Amino acid sequence: MLRSTGTRSLLKCYSRPLSARTSYSATSLKSRSLVPLRQLNNRRPQVASSLSRSTISSLLYATKSSTPVDKIDRESEKIYAQQKLESHPESVSTQSSVRHVLEGSKKEHKEDEMMGSLKDDIKTMKDTFGLKDVPREPLLLGIAGVLPYAVTSLGTVFLAYDLNHTNSTGIELFFSRETAQYLLDMMLPIQIGYGAVIISFLGAIHWGLEYAGYGGHSHRRFAYGVIAPAVAWPTLLMPHEYALITQFLAFIFQYFTDVQATVRGWCPPWYSTYRFVLTFFVGASLVLSLVGRGQLEQSTLRVKHGSDAADHDHDAKWQALEREEIERRAAAETAAQEDGADDEVEESEDGKEGADKSDEKK
Structure with missing residues (x-):
């Protein structure tokens, strides 16, 4: 009975030393998530399940949206939607809300907002x-x-x-x-x-x-x-x-x-x-x-530009000199005419005196 095939396989299983399980590490996870190079280079069509998938991508598919725990009562919701809210002014006071604690007064809020915008503008100008x-x-x-x-x-x-x-x-x-x-x-x-x-x-x-x-x-x-x-x-x-x-x-x-x-x-x-x-x-x-x-x-x-300024001054000077020359010539001609008239008068007077003397001698 001990020499049967079943007993021999059982004895061989117990006689093998137990190998320690390899610890998980970042390197092992990375190597497992990588697709073998031979699978990428293989041109034969492969089944999608045979390719190894990364741990993160598999976790994304693992979670599924489940149905809510409490069932939605559509009838009750319709009833609540048709009801009107009742007001109770007697139970409302200035301290019945936390809005004044969280937001503060409106005046302070506006002042803070205005000063904040002004500070932001000044900061923008400083940064610029x-x-x-x-x-x-x-x-x-x-x-x-x-x-x-x-x-x-x-x-x-x-x-x-x-x-x-x-x-x-x-x-x-x-x-x-x-x-x-x-x-x-x-x-x-x-x-x-x-x-x-x-x-x-x-x-x-x-x-x-x-x-x-x-x-x-x-x-x-x-x-x-x-x-x-x-x-x-x-x-x-x-x-x-x-x-x-x-x-x-x-x-x-x-x-x-x-x-x-x-x-x-x-x-x-x-x-x-x-x-x-x-x-x-x-x-x-x-x-x-x-x-x-x-x-x-x-x-x-x-309006002067380039050499036009010098030309303008040069022309003005020549025009002034020309006016002076014309005035000088006119004055000289007037003086010459006056001198000529005086000479003629003197000559005429000299002629008269000479004629008078000749008459006296005769």
Whole structure:
């Protein structure tokens, strides 16, 4: 009986050593959740149940929504829906609610809301003009680039005020009329020329970012660098007022272009805020120059541009010299005519005296 097949298999089962069960770990779970590579590469159709599934995905399918424990009584709900709520004013007091504890009074809430919105606006302005994210070197160079605009704008307003004061009162305040007019004629061309350089430089920044491959490559950025100088440099040939207005619009348009480039990832994230602050101060300077230019009276406003100023002065001088020469010649002719008349009178008198003497001798 001990040599039968059943008893031998039973003895072999007891004679084998029991192997310890492997502990669960993150590595084992990860390896179990992975699909074997041979199953992915196998082109034969397989049963979905044969593929191993991750533990998390299997848990998602394990839970199912069960029916509610309490059954919904539709009849009772219809009855409650048709009933009207009864009011009991005698049982209501100011302390019967927790609303005043949680929300407080309406006046304090409005004041807090108003002060909160004001504080948020102030914080937004601080964050905008704070420029905390802008690197130090671009920030210093940008501030240095705005200073010439501020100097020329304030100088234009000051000289315009000086000229108006001199023309209205006849008393020279700080400069003489000729000196103030000369400095004013120098301020605006300097500002317009400097603005053309800055606009061209802002367009060239996109070329540099394109060459560096910042945010990928897009040939549209080359167009930004070409349009900017094409708009900036012709302003040197315009009258001063039109040139300032054109450059103001060019700065605004270029700011919106830089904002779009920043949104697309073509510029650093801080570049849009940086450009907003600089464009704000530059635009204010241009408007201030236009205001100072408009303060001048039409009698003192001489629109000069480039070599036209020198030509205008040269023509005025020649006209003055020509008038003086005409007056001098007229005076000389009048004097010559008077001298000729005197000579004729003297000759006639001499002739009469000679005739009288000859008569006496006879």
